[in-house]
Each structure stands twice: as C-alpha cells, then as structure tokens.
Amino acid sequence: MEVILAFVIGGLFALAIYMLLRRSLVKLLIGLALLSHAANLLIFTAAKLTRGRPPVIGMETAALEPPFADPLPQALILTAIVISFGVMAFALALAFRAYRSVGTDDLDQMQSTDV
C-alpha cells in the first residue's frame, strides 16, 4: 500500500509542478491545489499506514496495544486541508480579479511589475 501511495504522491507532485509551469492562470491554480493534496498525502503515508487498528482503548483493555494507527498525522492533515481550502478560495477570487483588471489569463502578459 505504501508503495502504491508513494507513486501516487510522486505523480501528484509531478503533475502539480507541470501545471504550475503552464502559462494559464487557471492551470496555475489547479497546480497549487494538486500540490497541497500531494503534501497532505505525503504526511499521511510517511507516518506509516495501519489498517483496522483505530487508536481507541477497548472496554476490556486498560491501555492501547502497540500496532495502532497514529492519530496525530490525521489531525495535522485536517488542519492543513482547512488552511488550503481557505487559501484556494482566496486564490480563486484573486485570479478572477486579476483576470478582470489585466484582461488576460496568460501569465506571460503579467509582467508590468517586473523590470
């Protein structure tokens, strides 16, 4: 499972970077979204996948027995998802306003602030 996810994450990072390098503003945004998904999945996978062992203390046992899923990475991911959701919403609005004021979605045309 880890191996499959490793390839998925690598693929997502590659796709994200490919999209970020495109000239279209919308594709740039898709790239950013993919990038945050890749990072979230990376946290999820790096902290080891444990199936069917929730970190819950049962009625009979007094303490958690070792092979259990680590809840912390999932809490981290949840936080990161919420943050990236807010940021994406802002980025979409910004892209729309930029499109309206510049009149194009071609990033190569947005050079008036460079030298």
Added chain:
Amino acid sequence: MTSIRCRAQTFEAEHPEEFLMNVLLILPILIPMLTAVLALLLQKSRSTQRAVSSIGAWTLFAAAAWLVVDVWRNGIQAAQMGNWPAPYGITLVADLFSAVMVLLAGIIAAAVGMYSLVSVDAQREEFGYHSLYHFLLMGVCGAFLTGDLFNLYVWFEVMLMASFVLMALGGERGQMEGAIKYVTLNLISSALFLSALGLLYAIAGTLNMADLAYKFSDVSASQHPGLMTTLAILFMLAFGIKAAVFPLFFWLPASYHTPPVAVSALFAGLLTKVGVYALIRVFTLIFLQDVGYTHSLILVIAGLTMVSGVLGAVAQYDFRRLLSFHIISQIGYALMGLGIFTASALGGAVFFIFHVSIAKASLFLVSGVAQRLYRTCDLKRLGGLYQTQPMLAALFLVSAMSLAGIPPFSGFFAKLGLVKAGLDTGQHVIVAVALGVSLLTLFSMLKIWGEAFWKPIPDQSGTTGGLSGVRLSNWLFPIAILSAISVVLGLGAGPAFNFALQAGEQLMDPSLYIQAVLGGAP
C-alpha cells in the same frame, strides 16, 4: 542555568508566577487578535477603528517590551497551552531571540500603524485594512513565539493569509499582478514546508522543537544521515523562499512595491524576517547533524544573496523597487551570521536583523512621503526634496547611512559584529563579499540621495504642484521614531551588542532551550 531549571520546575508546582509567565507569553498573540476582531466589529465607524488600531499597536509594543525585560532577567520562558505537558501540547517559548523579534514587531507595528493613519486611503480602511494589519501581526508574533513546528506552519498561514489580502486590497492592476506572484510562491513554499513536516514526523515521532532537538542530539542522526540532510535542505528551501534568499527571491521585487507604502514597509520590516527567524531557529536547534555541509551551504547562499540583491538594487531607478532589492541583499547579512555559526556571529545576526528591519521600514516610509509629494517613485522625476523638505532629507540620511554601515549609526556596529565573527573563524571570502556589498549599498543610497534629494526640482509642470503648504509632520513623526531608534542603537551599541551576544549564546546552546521546555530531565 540554575534559574532556568528552577523556572521549569516551578511549572509543575502551582506557582503564581506561572500564571504571569503564561500571560506574558500569550499577550503578544492575544493583543493583535483582540484588536483585529474589534476593528472588524467596528467596521462601520472609521474613526473608532483607527483609534482601536493605534491603541492595539502601542499595547503590543508595551507587552513586547515587558516580555524582553522578563526574559532578560529570568532566562528562557516556556508556557504549555491548555496545560498539556511539553511534547504533547503546544508550547510557547520565548528565548532572547524570540523576545527581541517580538519587540521588533511591536516597534514596527506602532510606527507603521501611525503612518497608515495618514497614508492609507479611506476606501482601504473601510474594507478592513486595520483588522488585516493586526491579523498579520498576530501571525508574525505567533511564529516568533511558538515552540512547535506544525504550529509554526499554522502561524505562517495566518500571517500569509493576512498579507495576501493586504497585498491585493485596493485592486490596482500592479497589485493584482504582484499578488499573483506573491501568493503562488508562498503557497509553493508552504507545501514544501508541509511535506518536510510530514517526513520529519515520520522519522522523529514529534514536532515539538525542543523534543526534536533532544531526540536528534541523543541519536546524533546515526539512523538516517542522508534523510536528515534531505530534510534540512527541504526546510532550507521552504524558509528560503519566505526569506527571499538567493535563487528564490524573484517574487519579492516583483510584488513588494505594488501595495500602499505602509503595507510595503510592514512587509519589508517583518515578513522576510520571519523566514530568517525560522531558518535560524531550525538550524541552531534541530539540524545540527551535518554542520559542515548545511551551514557552509548557508554561508555560500548568504554571499550570493548579498551580491545579487545589491546588484539588482544598483540597476534600479524606482525608489521602492530599489529598496525592495536591498531587502534581499540585507537578508544575506543575517544569514551570514547563521552560516559562520559561532555565538558572536549569531549575536551579530540578531543585532543586524533588528537594525535592518527598522532602517528598512523607515526608508520605505520616506519613499512614501516622496510618492505623496510627487505622485511617482521614479527617481528620474523626483528631485529637490532637500530644498523643500530638509527634515525628510535628514531622516532619510540617518536611515540610509545606517543601512550602508557608516559609523555613528546602528548598521556600522551590526556589520562590525558580523565581520569580526567572520575574521575570527577565518571566513575571509564572506567578509570580503560583505564589505564589498556595503560599498555598493552606500553607492545606491547615494544614488537615491543624488536623484531624489540633491538634484534640482525637475521642471515638469504638474508634478511639483502641492509641494508647498503640505503639512507633513504627521508623516514624518513615525519616520523620526524609527530613525531615533537607529541612532540610539548606534550610540548605545555597547549594551545593545552585549544583549545580542547573550541571545547568540542562548542560540548556540540548545540544551538551555530544551531544558526550559521539557524541564530538567525529559
């Protein structure tokens, strides 16, 4: 040493000091938050909003000063939020470096806040300029005070979100283009940071900085030396983008000159410094496994950052763009202290960061006055400011000479400390680069002086209209405060440098930090 241990132990015993300590550490986050929320609620009334914003900024300054005094007297302070013990809960830590950075945030907040009252237009104020301003400060102070890496990520995002909106607020075409670049690069940096966090958690099983430092000092990275270096570089990339170091700085000169000047000054004074702070924190506490490789790399990057920044500045003919390139160049000096990696070098870096933020914010505010008078920042169309605004010229000269490192001002002593640390450790190349870049800095400051202040008023009708009879004292007062700090830091360089050296020694000895957070025996 003993006092720190005592402080850590009083934490478990219920002690009235504990409450005070907790309050002191959380105030620099709480004050901007309350101010921002209040300003948001009072959005209808512009004048109350402005009053609340000013009071909030000055209160933040007072709380930060109190924190510095407390940390100076009692050593590193730590507080566990929600009373969860250290590696599990979120820790707030203030060592001297953090406390000084919070004080810096307080000073910049107060001065730039005052300046925004006169310079930011009513429309931006109605759209929540003041609450965004304080949300930004909340993120900055949180990043300086947190003792947990994931929490640092969250504070970064709070700060970035506020800065995104401040950058775009107003919706001018230049702002939109600048904001797109700024947002994209910062989101890439956040994603890298997040990935690095995930991998670090997989190796160490903790994200508390003190706990990480403790674990890695024990095992001395015998487990995954290669992975640790990879992680170190990932963190360097993520923070390097935020700090605008050599190959990663292109977003900064493309965006920092687009928003209103008060926003530029706030960003110039604080945002890149948060990146530098994070770099220094992580590379003095956690990634010490392969100092020969990582810190030498930082030194090389520092040199390249200085040179590329100043060369960019020399080529510019726009007041604010020139200053933007200088931000990059100055980041190099701060990293030079980290790269040399001795207590005195880190002390020099702390002193330098403090000095440069103040000088840089002050210079941006000066450029705002010039823009107010001439409606342009193009140096070729400015002129005669020395004649018409002698006070402004004097204030500019103080900050500019301070930035270039001319003796009576703070910049001289900051650079002296770094250069001396470099010579002591035999790093002659970086010292030569630092001194050469100083000369170029002086050259580009003199270029501004010659073009904007010294040369006669260019006789283009229309641009000089409204030059006479403009009351500028409200604009000049915040600049005067910042310049005065620059002068005081220069004249009182002895005690100030002693303070910075103490901060450097604390940074060089991670065991102090670990003890303050985890207690005597973790």
